[in-house]
Amino acid sequence: MKNVYLKALVPLVIFAGMQGLGGMTILLTGESIESLAIAIIISGVLTVAVLWKMGMIGARAFTPEKVSGRRLALSFVAAFSCIIAVDLLSELLKLPNLMEEQFIAMVHNVWGVVAMIVVGPIVEELVFREAMLGHMLRNGVDKWSAIVVSALLFGAIHGNPIQIPFAFAVGLVFGLIYYKMGNVVLTTIIHIVNNSLAVAEMNLLGDGTGDVHYYDYLGLGTEATLIVVCGIICLIATMRIEK
Helix, strand or coil, X not given: CHHHHHHHHXXXXXXXXXXXXXXXXXXXXXXXXXXXXXXXXXXXXXXXXXXHHHCCCCHHHHCCCCCCHXXXXXXXXXXXXXXXXXXXXXXXXXXXXXXXXHHHHHHCCHHHHHHHHHHHHHHHHHHHHHHHHHHHHHCCCCHHHHHHHHHHHHHHHHCCCCCHHHHHHHHHHHHHHHHXXXXXXXHHHHHHHHHHHHHHHHHHHHHHHHHCCCHXXXXXXXXXXXXXXXXXXXXXXXXXXXX
């Protein structure tokens, strides 16, 4: 079993290595945010190509037989109730966004938008759900151990304090959806929609993104209540998705 966990780290190492190498090259040479976005896209494509060659990603990841209207609806409810709850919680905890300036610059560049709402979600779902989580599930690791490990690593790889708990919580929900569906079709769709909404928000608010706080409009009590309610909705919806 130890070897299964070790091999499950291979996609993470390849993903982090490719992204890190591309990002550091651009930062050290002082190139533009557009060059950084293109490097992220190329790194992502290369990561998927390497994992496909290794057999850790295959056509099974895109098989949509189990996708139905009910599963789609429940998955969206589960994912976005989780997203709302964690967004509100992150705000209450006042977690810093160390990459806010880079994100804002990215959403004003066409390659940055492609990286954030197309390539990023597809690559991350293939790496963390199909290659990592799928490998563990196919090799005897119990459901919850595999889902928690993949979610923890999904959170850790983001590095940005405001994104870590968000990515971990979403990783748990996406992991359970993947376990029940056996493919990344739904999680990829939801991931793309979520990132698209985030890009739209940053385009709309621009430099004022970090100045918008829900508790200014809702109040702390209402915000805390919403966190609990959304968490309960997420739990119920996730458990009702049939395997």
